[in-house]
Amino acid sequence: MLINAPRGTKDILPDQMSNWLAIENKMREVCARYGYDEIRTPIFEHTELFQRGIGEGPDVVDKEMNTFVDRGNRSITLRPENTASVIRAYLQNKLYSASTLVKLFYMGSMFRYDRPQAGRLREFHQFGVEALGEANPAVDAEVILLALELLREFGLEGLTLKLNTVGCPKCRPVYRQKLTHYFSDKLDELCGDCRRRYEKNPLRILDCKVDGGKEFVEDAPKIEDCLCDECRDHFKKVQALLKAAGVEYELDARLVRGLDYYTKTAFEIRCDDLGAQAAIAGGGRYDGLVEELGGISTPGIGFALGIERLLLALEKQGKLPTVERVIDGFVVSMGADSYAFELMLMLRRAGLTVLMDFAQRSMKAQMKQAAKSGARFALIVGENEVNERTVTLKNLSTSEQQSVAFNEVVEAMRR
RNA sequence: GCGGUUGUGGUGAAGCGGUUAACACUCCGGAUUGUGGCUCCGGCACGCAUGGGUUCGAUCCCCAUCAAUCGCCCCA
DSSP states (O other): OOOOOOTTOOOOOHHHHHHHHHHHHHHHHHHHHHTOEEOOOOSEEEHHHHHHHHOSSSHHHHTSOEEEEOTTSOEEEEOSOSHHHHHHHHHHTTGGGTOSOEEEEEEEEEEOOOOOBTTBOSEEEEEEEEEESOOOHHHHHHHHHHHHHHHHHTTOOSEEEEEEEOOOTTTHHHHHHHHHHHHTTOGGGSOHHHHHHHHHOGGGGGGOTTTTTSHHHHTSOOGGGTOOHHHHHHHHHHHHHHHHTTOOOEEOTTOOOSSTTOEEEEEEEEEGGGGGGOEEEEEEEOTTHHHHTTSOOOOEEEEEEEHHHHHHHHHHTTOOOOOOOOOOEEEEESSOHHHHHHHHHHHHHTTOOEEEOOSOOOHHHHHHHHHHHTOSEEEEESHHHHHHTEEEEEETTTOOEEEEEGGGHHHHHHO
16 A cells, blocks of 8 residues: 555645746745845744744634644644744844844745645645834835735736734724624624634624625724724825835725734735635734744734745646756767766766666667757767767757767857 | 545546446657657556445445545635
């Protein structure tokens, strides 16, 4: 019996690497332009980091974490997201000492134990960005712009930016209170999920697919009526900056980011082509999180983007990027393997990409391989070439062929 | 975690309760001497996700498991 990869995990095979690399390269390139530096944190952390960082409540922590006890009897969790880890690293390594605004990005595996679907895996990959130390709404705008520009550079279409503010510790409780009060005598009219949400997070009721359209839900108190001056002003400034940048967005009072740590700005980028997993990227401000994790009060904002979802969307739109791979030569050996080896070594040392078929097959078969590999040249060696210490160099696109002295092959191939 | 659909070779797929499981592509080999991309010829599932059951007999029927997928939940 073969052993398969665990449910919800996927091999990224050689023929897909080109797409992954192209995407990762673009991410690094855009981040460099925006002044974000890469960071890599461990794939597992103390379970407590996520419990404190994300908060008890969201499914991500309650039901979806891969938690285990290690041999030293510690409770360890495979990271379900990276923000808490980045902040942990920021505090632990005192990155704040370098400058007030620390801008970081990451990419890597995240783990959530959920039922797999296309665009939703148990091990999946996120690219994300965190800007720590600055409360200025301009940073909110920069982060959103970075996400949008990145996707735009991939040529992705059918994107919608949804924007909301979820208030802060001053005004959110007021709003939540109002909502709870509002729904308290309407529980019977809500679906089962919403009755659950009523306890855990009444804001959720607003974007319920079952109840969302109901009149009394539509008429529920709006957060904008409860925002404190600071949050109201912040949100206004973020919008002004986005408008100035020519960004189109939808205000969505029902957009509730799933992780409890968000404050003020919350946003999500959706792509039409992804079915139920339409959220390709999401994020927001989390001004209380650093303090929650034991640092001094430090504002922060970030977002995460699902790389598999991006790949899926790009594939659907026929826009998968690739990285070029040039094969310079393919050595065809007619029973002259040691000479062929010498040749390959020489060429590779000169920095050329050279392949050969080791199956000792007919010349015809080897030529076929050479053509299939996409190599620019076939380098044919046999008894004659060995004796003359030459190489028969055939340009596979023009079919031109010449005999070249061993020492002059590199030069001939570079012409 | 809940509900639905699906599961045939490397790939896309046809198929029927009963002798050799179509077809296409890929791949491999060949069309005489050391030359590819075109053409032609030939080869490639002892097996129809796995494990049970029904049946004289199952890839086609039933059950379970596993997996994928769609929707929900949640989220990226």
